[in-house]
Amino acid sequence: MEQKNRSVAQQEARIRRGFQFSLLALLIMVGIGGFVYWLGKGEPTAEQSRQFPEAIIAPTTAQQPPGSPPVIRFTDITRQAGIDFVHFNGATGQRLLPETMGSGGLFFDYNRDGDQDIFLINFNHWPDNPRSPEPTSRLYQNDGQGHFTDVSRLAGLDLTTHGMGAAAGDYNGDGWPDLYLYTLYENHLLENRQGRFVDVTRQAGVGGSPREWSSGATFFDYDQDGDLDLLVTNYVHWSPSIDLEIDFRLSGLGRAYGAPTHFEGVRNRLYRNDGDGHFIEVSKAAGLQVNNDQGAPVGKALGLSLIDYNLDGDLDIFIANDTARNFLFNNLGHGKFEETGIYDGIAYSSSGKSTGAMGIDTAWIYNNDDVAVAIGNFANEMTSFYVSPGGHPPFTDEAVISGIGPESRLALTFGMLFFDVDLDGRLDILQANGHLEPEINKVQSSQHFAQRPQLFWNSGQTDTKPFIRIENAGDLDTPLVGRASAYADIDNDGDLDVLITQNGRAAKLFRNDQQTGHHWLRIQLKDKAGNPDAIGARIELTVNGQTQRRQVTPNRGYLSQVELIQTFGLGEQERVDSLKIFWPDGSVQTVPVEKVDRTIIVHHKAAQ
Numbered sequence: 001m002e003q004k005n006r007s008v009a010q011q012e013a014r015i016r017r018g019f020q021f022s023l024l025a026l027l028i029m030v031g032i033g034g035f036v037y038w039l040g041k042g043e044p045t046a047e048q049s050r051q052f053p054e055a056i057i058a059p060t061t062a063q064q065p066p067g068s069p070p071v072i073r074f075t076d077i078t079r080q081a082g083i084d085f086v087h088f089n090g091a092t093g094q095r096l097l098p099e100t101m102g103s104g105g106l107f108f109d110y111n112r113d114g115d116q117d118i119f120l121i122n123f124n125h126w127p128d129n130p131r132s133p134e135p136t137s138r139l140y141q142n143d144g145q146g147h148f149t150d151v152s153r154l155a156g157l158d159l160t161t162h163g164m165g166a167a168a169g170d171y172n173g174d175g176w177p178d179l180y181l182y183t184l185y186e187n188h189l190l191e192n193r194q195g196r197f198v199d200v201t202r203q204a205g206v207g208g209s210p211r212e213w214s215s216g217a218t219f220f221d222y223d224q225d226g227d228l229d230l231l232v233t234n235y236v237h238w239s240p241s242i243d244l245e246i247d248f249r250l251s252g253l254g255r256a257y258g259a260p261t262h263f264e265g266v267r268n269r270l271y272r273n274d275g276d277g278h279f280i281e282v283s284k285a286a287g288l289q290v291n292n293d294q295g296a297p298v299g300k301a302l303g304l305s306l307i308d309y310n311l312d313g314d315l316d317i318f319i320a321n322d323t324a325r326n327f328l329f330n331n332l333g334h335g336k337f338e339e340t341g342i343y344d345g346i347a348y349s350s351s352g353k354s355t356g357a358m359g360i361d362t363a364w365i366y367n368n369d370d371v372a373v374a375i376g377n378f379a380n381e382m383t384s385f386y387v388s389p390g391g392h393p394p395f396t397d398e399a400v401i402s403g404i405g406p407e408s409r410l411a412l413t414f415g416m417l418f419f420d421v422d423l424d425g426r427l428d429i430l431q432a433n434g435h436l437e438p439e440i441n442k443v444q445s446s447q448h449f450a451q452r453p454q455l456f457w458n459s460g461q462t463d464t465k466p467f468i469r470i471e472n473a474g475d476l477d478t479p480l481v482g483r484a485s486a487y488a489d490i491d492n493d494g495d496l497d498v499l500i501t502q503n504g505r506a507a508k509l510f511r512n513d514q515q516t517g518h519h520w521l522r523i524q525l526k527d528k529a530g531n532p533d534a535i536g537a538r539i540e541l542t543v544n545g546q547t548q549r550r551q552v553t554p555n556r557g558y559l560s561q562v563e564l565i566q567t568f569g570l571g572e573q574e575r576v577d578s579l580k581i582f583w584p585d586g587s588v589q590t591v592p593v594e595k596v597d598r599t600i601i602v603h604h605k606a607a608q
Contacts, residue, residue, distance in 0.1 A: 069457040070422050073474035074498065074510040081490075081509050082148040085120045088135035089504040090162075092126065096243050097236075098184050098213070100257045100436040102414065102483025102503035104165025104559030107490075108177050110155065111195045115142035116488035116563050118499060120507055121163035121181060126240075134160040137181075146491035146511065156197040161188070165484065165559030169219025171204075171228050171273060173529040180206070182214035182232060206230060206271050206279050213238050213266065216304040218555035219535060220315055221584055222286070223272065223335035226530035230271040230279060231288075233301035233319060236263035252443040257436040259356055259378065261323050265297040268319070272335075275530070287337040288317075288329060300324045303360030303416070306553040308538065309371045309391050313586055315536050315553065318346070320357035320375045345394035346373055346386045355381045359416035359485075359558030363427050364391075364549040366462055371395075374404075376413025376431055376558070379447055383408040383416075383431065403465030404429065404456055411451055412436070414558045415485030419496050423518035423569030425548060426458040429467065432482030432500050432558075450479035453500065476510050488563035494520040494597060496567055501559075519570040522599040523579075525552060531584060533564050534604070538582040543573045570596055 091099040103123060107116040118140040125131045139157040140148035152158040162184035168177045176192035187208045190197040201207045208214060216233035223229065248258030270286050271279035283289055290298045303320030310316070314331035321327065325347035329337040341347040349355050356378025365372035369391045375384040382405040386395035399405030408431065415432025422428070433451035440447045453476055456467040471477075481503045487496040495512040502508065521541065525534035537552045550566045570576070576593040583589065583604055591602050 069459075069468050069470050070424075070514065070516050072421055072455065072457075072470055073513045073515075074476035075513050076475035076478070076508060077146065077511045078506065078509045081146055082150070083118070083140060083507060083509050084150070085122075085138045085140075085507045087120075087502060087504055087507065088123050088125075090123050090126055091504065092129060094240070094244070095248075095255050095257050096126075096240060097238060097257065097260065097263075098123075098162070100503060101164060101215075102434075102481070102559070103163055103501050104484045104561075105486050105499050105501045105507060106166055106168060106554075106561035107486055107488035107499070107563045108168040108554075108561065110139065110168075110177060110192065111141065112176065113144075115144045115492075116490055116565075117142050118148060118509075119157065119166055119168075119179065120501065121161070121166050123184075124160050124162050128240075136160055137163060142490060144492060146497075155195060157190070159188075161185075164213075164215055165217070166561070167217040167219055167230075167555050168561060169228050169230075169535065170532050171219060171230070172277060173227060173532060175532055177533070180217050180219070180230060180232075182217045184213050184238075185210045187214055187217075187232065200277070204277060204279055205281075206232075208232060208234075208269060211237065212269075215302050216555070216559070218304060218306060218553070220306055220553065221531055221536055222270065222315065222331065224314070224333075224584065225273075225275075226528065226585075227273045227275050228531055228535065229273045231304070231317070232269045232271070233299075233304050234266035234268055235302060235322070236260045236300050237266055238263060250437070250443055253437070253439055256439075259323055260300055263300070265300045265321075265324060267297045268299060268301060282335070286335055287332075287339070290327060290339050298324055299327060301327075302358045303375065303558055305360045305362045305373075305556050306536075307362040307371065307551050308536075309362070309388065311369075311391060313582075315551075318360055318362055318373055320360040321354070322356055322358060323354050325354050326357055326375065340393070343393070344388075345396060346384075349381070349384060350397040350399075355384065357384070358414045359432070361416045361418045361556045363418040365418065365427055365458070366460075366466070367426065367546050367548050372418075374416050374418065374429060376408075376416040376433075379412040379435065380409060382406065383411075383413060401465065403467040403469075407456070407469045408454060410446055411454060412447075413454075414483045415453075415500065415560065416557050417485055417487060417560075417562070419487050419562075420567060420569040421455065421496065421512065422457070422514050422516050423495055423520045423567075424460075424516070424571045425543065425546070425569045425573075426460050428458045429456040430454070430485060430487075430498065431456075432480070432485040434481035434483065434503060448479065450481050452477050452479050453482055453485075474510075474513065478508075480508065481505055484558050484560040486557065486560040486562050489522065489565070489567065492599075494522065494567070518572065519574055519596045521568045521570060521576065521593065521596050522565050523568070524565045524599060524601045525581065526601060526603045527583060528585075528604060534584060535564075536584040539566055539568075540578075540580045540582070541568050542577040542579075543568075543570050543575070545577070565599065 215235040250256040317329035319327040411433040527534035
């Protein structure tokens with residue numbers, strides 16, 4: 001009853017906030033309109049496709065949440081940690097769209113030694129402009145203290161591809177995490193044979209089409225048959241000739257990098273695991289194909305996140321589409337999905353338009369049943385922050401009233417992550433930002449190619465703006481051409497460290513040096529053979545009467561994968577009231593917790 005009353009009070013507070021900020025927004029718009037009329041002349045705009053209007057920064061209000069963010073410092077340890085990866089984007093001056101996308105990064109324990117290793121995929125020279133040496137992907141092995149050794153050649157991962165990102169998952173249930181590489185052309189499934197990776201794409205049947213530009217992938221058991229299936233999201237139908245024919249231009253620059261508005265969409269693919277090392281493509285039968293009235297694909301996917309938002313036991317799919325409406329695939333069970341994005345309120349912005357959507361993450365953000373969907377958008381389109389009270393749609397975009405919207409408006413956001421940066425028990429937000437066009441500042445004084453990442457602290461104050469931007473986060477404030485972002489505890493000190501990739505530049509590894517003294521608990525799940533990492537499980541941890549909820553779904557954000565271990569901040573509390581595991585097979589397990597500030601491993605036991 002107490003939880004229910006708290007939820008009702010929070011919803012009433014949200015309504016009050018919505019009215020207050022709607023009134024404020026109206027006053028701001030009137031004031032801005034008068035100012036713009038007086039000013040008379042604006043910045044140059046794009047000659048076709050995407051326009052780059054000069055953003056108007058909405059003034060912040062005096063009303064701020066009580067309390068101030070803690071001191072959070074991140075330290076750039078890239079060089080001392082042994083990470084020397086530099087992304088190559090293939091640019092030769094033609095301004096081809098794939099050159100803007102950057103590359104993915106992921107944390108996973110490839111050799112099962114208990115430490116989080118790093119895999120970084122690279123791009124390559126264009127086929128009509130071959131050069132030597134060719135850029136390769138890199139695998140870095142963690143020694144447990146935050147220092148990494150390049151083992152790419154030893155592991156068979158010194159590969160050359162026109163890579164976008166990768167997903168890790170144990171598709172054959174042998175206990176060794178395998179890798180799926182998604183690229184501009186054909187994709188690759190690499191089986192992990194005790195630390196050495198072997199290409200099994202052809203026998204598995206998951207290469208896709210060389211004409212499909214893949215932009216995301218994740219392993220999960222969509223049909224609950226006990227093994228991991230594979231979802232692959234695709235971006236647009238692209239070729240150099242199509243790109244040159246569209247000929248995107250910016251006034252003052254000429255040919256430039258632009259949005260995919262005039263490119264056709266591509267269907268996503270769902271591969272069902274038959275359990276014998278082979279997959280069957282079932283996207284149409286599963287209800288994952290979304291077409292327009294002419295039968296053409298609608299989606300242009302860049303971001304992918306899974307969460308059981310309605311708590312019915314099945315993982316649902318959220319997809320961020322670039323300049324097309326976003327998708328919500330409600331998992332109906334028995335291998336069937338229904339696309340409900342329009343009806344459930346996440347398809348469009350609050351103004352009813354598609355956005356330049358890229359990275360996406362989902363979470364129970366307020367430690368109740370409210371589900372939040374955060375989507376990073378193009379410059380001058382603030383971050384979307386859809387919230388569904390109690391996990392019951394429709395979702396409402398609360399970007400402005402949450403405190404995220406005005407701060408994120410100028411940024412061009414790719415990476416998007418929820419994580420508890422200070423271990424206070426509340427999920428914060430990290431955005432990795434960076435523009436497409438290296439010379440954008442010549443025609444847009446407010447825009448820069450390299451942009452600062454943005455870290456938003458969750459104050460827990462739901463009766464006013466809950467998120468406050470941390471202005472000084474140490475080296476994390478350095479402007480980057482940010483793309484993918486991922487987190488893991490690389491040095492086993494309990495807090496989460498951050499990896500950010502850049503387009504055409506070096507990847508960056510930031511150590512979390514927060515000194516709050518907060519307690520924590522990290523939980524690693526071990527499930528049955530078909531899904532040994534328990535992907536899709538839900539963990540509920542209650543501390544001091546408040547319940548935190550996490551879903552074991554590592555692929556999130558943009559081209560990235562975070563560690564599978566779930567980190568719970570406990571704040572000043574040293575005691576856990578309860579810990580429950582909701583396993584993928586539907587069984588529930590209660591686990592006693594005797595001590596905190598440690599990592600515990602929970603093995604699947606019989607249903608309770």
